[in-house]
Amino acid sequence: MSVIYLLLTLSILVAIVFFIAFIYSVKKGQYDDSYTPSVRMLFDDELVKENKKIN
Structure with missing residues (x-):
């Protein structure tokens, strides 16, 4: 479960850097x-x- 928290934190940090x-x-x-x-x-x-051609 701690890996999910780590990946979530890293992905949010990367998203903030790109933003x-x-x-x-x-x-x-x-x-x-x-x-x-x-x-x-x-x-x-x-x-x-x-x-003008169309009209």
């Missing part, structure tokens, strides 16, 4: 998308043309 690493990377801007907005303007006209 802290995730929060840290979000705060540092790791997941910011700086590429899509600059490319989106190239395809805006095509989206407008498709919407």
